[in-house]
Amino acid sequence: MSTALPPNPDPVLNKVITPELVEQHGLLPEEYQTIIRILGREPNLTELGIFSVMWSEHCSYKNSRVLLKLFPNDKAEENPEVGRVLVKAGEENAGVIDIGGGWAVAFKIESHNHPSFVEPFEGAATGVGGIIRDIFTMGARPVLLTNSLRFGELESAEVRHLVRGVVSGIAHYGNCIGIPNIGGDINFDPCYEGNPLVNAQCLGILRHDQIKRGAASGTGNPVYYVGAPTGRDGLGGASFASRELTEESQADRPAVQKGDPFMEKLLLEACLEMMEIPDLVVGIQDMGAAGLTCSTCETASRGETGIEIDLDLVPQRETGMNSYEIMLSESQERMLVIVKKGREQEIEEVFEKWDLHAVQVGQVMDGDRMVVRHRGVVVADMPARSLTDEAPLYHREAVQPAYMKTTWNWQPDALADLDSEGVKSTLPKLLDHPTLGGKQWVWRQYDHMVMAGTVVAPGSDAGVVCVHVGDEKKYLAMANDGNGRYCCLDPYRGGVGAMAECVRNLACSGARALAMTDNLNFGNPNKPEVFYTFRESVRGLADACNAYDIPVTGGNVSLYNENQAGAIDPTPVVSVVGLIEESGHVTRQFCRDPGEKLVLIGGLPDELGASQYLKIIHGLKVGRAPKVDLEVEKTQNAFLLTEIRAGRVVAAHDLSEGGLLVALVEMLLDTGGLGMDIKVDPEPGRRLDATLFGESQGRILVSVEPVHEEAFLTAAEAGGVIAGTIGVVTDDGRFNLGLGSDNVAVHWTVEDLRETWEKSIEKRMERPGLVQT
Known part of the structure; x- marks a missing residue:
């Protein structure tokens, strides 16, 4: 057995x-x-804390690494x-993809x-701050944010x-730091009651030669702490994120960090300036x-070196912090930088x-040890790779x-199908x-026009x-x-469907999908x-990525998402860049003109x-998720992109949640005064509710000018794509639907549908008598 370390300077930490x-x-x-075997002795409390956070699911992916290997990490x-992968998943803080021109x-x-x-505000705000740092750590300047949010039903206070x-936390951090939030997705379902999902995404741009790595190399090179001072907030945050939420979780408030977007803005600019030297x-x-x-x-492990730091040199905003607190604090807006020896003045001048x-606060050492000193005493000494590469792996x-x-x-069969009156009453209920x-209640709180680049x-x-980028x-x-x-x-169809819908959404915008990052939100893996x-x-997800030849460049696994009723619905969120x-190929989902x-x-x-x-009409969660034919999806997406580039597409919108009628109405909600005349004639034996409100995959609505209709349909037939005209845009502000061979008419006023749709969240958030909290 190895010799035990000397007692910690803080007696509180000298526990058995x-x-x-x-x-x-x-x-x-x-x-x-296993820790005892690695160290050759019993760990002290500081070392135990270090192993606990590094071997938590949040940091080690010990329950998920075996599955993550299914994802393609290159084209x-x-x-x-x-689309060439320049930095692969797991190599660094974020993946990097080539977009051409260097x-x-x-x-x-x-x-x-x-x-x-x-802590909803701070939790969401620091989630945004953390993902922004992951991006500029790579040497990239952040240019956009998105988020995926899941909550219980809004009837709950x-x-x-x-x-x-x-929402206010996300808005506060992004707006203050000055990065546009260009959207995402939001879903409300009882399964998320007591365990919301808050997934934040960031993208930045950089030249190939600006890519930075997180490796400590070069014996004797100084290790710098830059940014905000360390406090006691966020203690054990990684471990906190790796266990189920319970009624006692409110006692974990110290595990929630406090963010300062103005400090992060300074840190971002200082780091980018430093990295340009x-x-x-x-x-x-x-x-x-x-x-x-x-x-x-992690920097020592990637660099295959040792590293030594002195906690007495770490800037602290609270007095009396011990080694356990300093090492495990997750105070925000901080970075660790290794610089060339002899050039210390250059980094110090930038940050001054x-x-x-x-x-x-330290230096790179020979060997493989991570050594931590505090008040002249070694308080932690362990192989750096034991914390990263030797974490347990479970099947x-x-x-x-x-x-x-x-x-x-x-x-x-047990459900009565809809008649025309049922169709008329159902559409507003869904909207x-x-x-x-x-x-809008959410998005209008985000500054999506800052930086003047939002199209x-x-x-x-x-x-x-x-x-x-350069001259282009x-x-x-x-x-x-x-x-x-x-x-x-x-779950299998759901995974395929998530990827298919995301790629389809990009095709509807005129974009070719390049790469994917994911956030895998699930319950207790045990x-x-x-x-x-x-x-x-x-x-x-992996099968879909392979079919599309879209690599996965990284992401996050969030397990133990459970409430008193059990696990949330399994919710893999995918974010794809295209x-x-x-500029002429940028396509929106909104119709523009009558005819x-x-x-x-x-x-x-x-x-x-x-x-x-x-769910909404019958209160049921039943049936199978819609099937996805990936070959058909690929063919349709390629056809749509070709037609967009040929200038024959005014608007494109995929059918997803809510089905055909909801998607058609959504295409009218940008330009006032427009309406539609739609004719739907289901095949004999087909249910009307499934036709109008079913969510079969691989469906896209396209608006084309009359002069291009024939050419569009001819090209579709030649390409083996099923396509047919179902209606026309009008100028009467009415949504008119003709059903079946008898052309049974159903009518709505678009403004009535718009008002229902626009106020769906707002009226629930601003109920009379509601105490604002």
Whole structure:
């Protein structure tokens, strides 16, 4: 056995490590025995804390790494014109993809689910701050944000409190730092009651030669702490994110960080300026989850070196902090930087200019040890790689939930089909639900025009920004998707469907999909039924990525998302970046002028399972998720992009939640005064509710000018794409629907539908007599 370290300068930390203390740190008894084997002795309390955060699911992915290997991390196509992976998943803080001309994008999505339940404003705000740091750590300048949010139903006062806090936190951080938030997706379902999902995504641009790595190399090179001072906020945040939420979780408020977007703006500019100085920066790492612990051991592990730091030199905003607190604090707006020896003055001058701390706290060492000193005493000494590469890896049991056999056999025969009056009353009810209704109450709190590059604002199939790279412009599109209901009822189809819808959304915007980042939100992986949904969802995502030849460049796994009723619906969220070649190819979902012809690609829907119609109208979560034919999807997307580039498409919009009629109405909600005349004639034996409100995949609505209608349909037929005209845009402000061969008429006023849609969230958030919280 190795010799024990000397007593810690703080007597509070000189505790005997008991089984109870090990359990409190979220470590299993066998994991603790592995730590003893690695160290050759019992760890002290500081070391136990270090291992606990680095071996938590949030940092180590010990329950998910085996599944993440299913994802493609590079393109199968050799020498692609664009889309080559420059930094792969898991290599650094974010993946990097080539976009041509020597330029690239760095992008990633991360979760802040548990902190946002305990402290909605701070939890969401620091989630945004953390993902921004991941991007500029790579050397990229952030140019856009998106987010994917999931909440319980807005009839709950607690949910309204969470929505207010989360949305205002996201808005506060993004608006203050000055990065446009161009959208995302929001869903409301009872399964998220008590465990909201807050997934934040950021994308930045950089030249190939600006890519920075997070490795500590060069013996003797100084290690700098830059940014905000360390406090006691965020203690154990990574471990907190790796266990279930309970009624006692409010006591974990210290595990929620406090953010300062103005400090981060200074840090961003200082870091980018520092990284522009040739050969100054050897390595750089964000102090995110696990704070100084993670940044120190990860840089040493990547560099295959040792590292030594002195905590007495760490800037602190609170007095009397001990080694456990300093190492595990997740105070925000901090970075660790390794610079070339002898050039210390250069980094210090940059950060002095921006009025930020830049303090040498250690140096790169020979060997493989991470050594931590405090008040002249070694308080932690361990192999750096033991914290990163030697974390445990588990193959969990997977058992298909019993309910799936029942739901897969469900048939709608017991439900009365809709007649014309039922159709008339159903459409407004769907538009009134917050999942399908307008999201203006949320998006108008975000500054989506800052930086003056937003081309397509929130509310269309994908957000689009224009970025100036050298002497040219690039148009980047971003879409987020994920359907927990689909994955609950059929996780494999749900995974495939999430990817298919996201790529389809990009095609509707005129973009070719390049790469994907994902946020995998699931329950407790130790429950076999939960792990089954996790495994099958990942398998579906991976199969779809391989079919599209879209690499996965990284992301986040968030497990233990459970409330008192059990696990949330399995919710993999995907975020895909696409490239639009020319400004004239940027396409929105909104019709522009009367006379435009409405063409449906893919045929009429014919599946009712897992739909919002079943949930909202019948209160049912049954059936299978819609099937996806990836070859058909690829053919349709390629055809649509060709027609967009040929100038024959005015607007394009995919059918998703709510089905055909909801999608048609959504195409009218940008320009006032427009209406539609639609004719739908289902095949004999087809249910009308499935046709109008079913969510069959691979369906796209396209608006074309009359002069292009024939050429569009001819090209579709030649390309093997099912397409047919179903209506025309009018100027009478009415939505007119003719049903069947008898042309039974159903009418709505577009303004009535618009008002219902626009107020779906707002009226619930501003109820008379509601105490604002």
